Amino acid sequence: MAAKRIVIVDDYEESCKLLAEILGSTYECSYTSDSMSAVNLINSKKPDLILLDYKMPGLLGVDVCREVKENEATKNTPIIFVSGAATIDERIKAFETGADDFISKPFHVKELILRIKARLSEKEPDVAAELTAANLKMNLLSRQVYVDGEEVNLTPKQFDILKMLVAAKNHLVTREKCLMEIWGDTEVTSRNVDSQINYLKRKIQKFNGRIVAVPSLGYRLEAQE
Structure with missing residues (x-):
């Protein structure tokens, strides 16, 4: 090819x-x-x-x-x-x-x-351009996030973390996965993930779901279908 x-x-x-x-x-x-x-x-x-x-x-x-x-x-x-x-x-x-x-x-x-x-x-057919969870919507093309129709301003890393959580809705996303896919080879620790998650929670307070910590492993975004 x-x-x-x-x-x-x-x-x-x-x-x-x-x-x-x-x-x-x-x-x-x-x-x-x-x-x-x-x-x-x-x-x-x-x-x-x-x-x-x-x-x-x-x-x-x-x-x-x-x-x-x-x-x-x-x-x-x-x-x-x-x-x-x-x-x-x-x-x-x-x-x-x-x-x-x-x-x-x-x-x-x-x-x-x-x-x-x-x-x-995204140029290929059948690739989703939008992710949703309860009253939260993510436009993957414009990288915009809405909760109850109101736009939420996220940093690029917060957007990418939320994208991973929403894509894996109701399933575990490990800290290691976040570090590898979002920070790459940068020397950071799991505390960086935890810090960004805390900021993220505050920014999406109106979300009809929750981001829960899975002790020693990572996080899970819980939302009703």
Whole structure:
């Protein structure tokens, strides 16, 4: 099977090269540090996914995103923004113009790879774009969470932990699984998981279910079907 194609757009060429080196063993990567030529590269390569910086001279990332999404031939291509120090307004603008995901610099390589895998798998049929548990709903495409119809603002790690819990609804999710899949090779302990879970519980207080600790093992999200 041919490798999936990824186009990387970042005005800092070293960032392009680094991403291409990281992903090159799994994906066919092309890149440009010139935002003005980005759309032409995308049209010629017909990638399966685009990694796009937000703040660039010439065309902003949102301008490139808009052109890609307005083109019939590329409108279904997933776009992940990879950008540093983005404001909430900039993140919202990115999603409004068609972004599928947004990851902030500096990022963990494991997280980026998992995000890419998730977006590429969503192109396949029958892959759920939404998870629900009682009155809680998670949109996996926009990475938004709602409880009783009200949006809850979560950090990326809190979102990913909640996603794991909801996907395994009423079943154990171990601390080791959280550490491996969310923190990757970063040197953290199970206390980091516990801390994020506590923040998460406070943020979803109106959830008609509960996150319970399983002593010495991990956590389980309990909710009625």
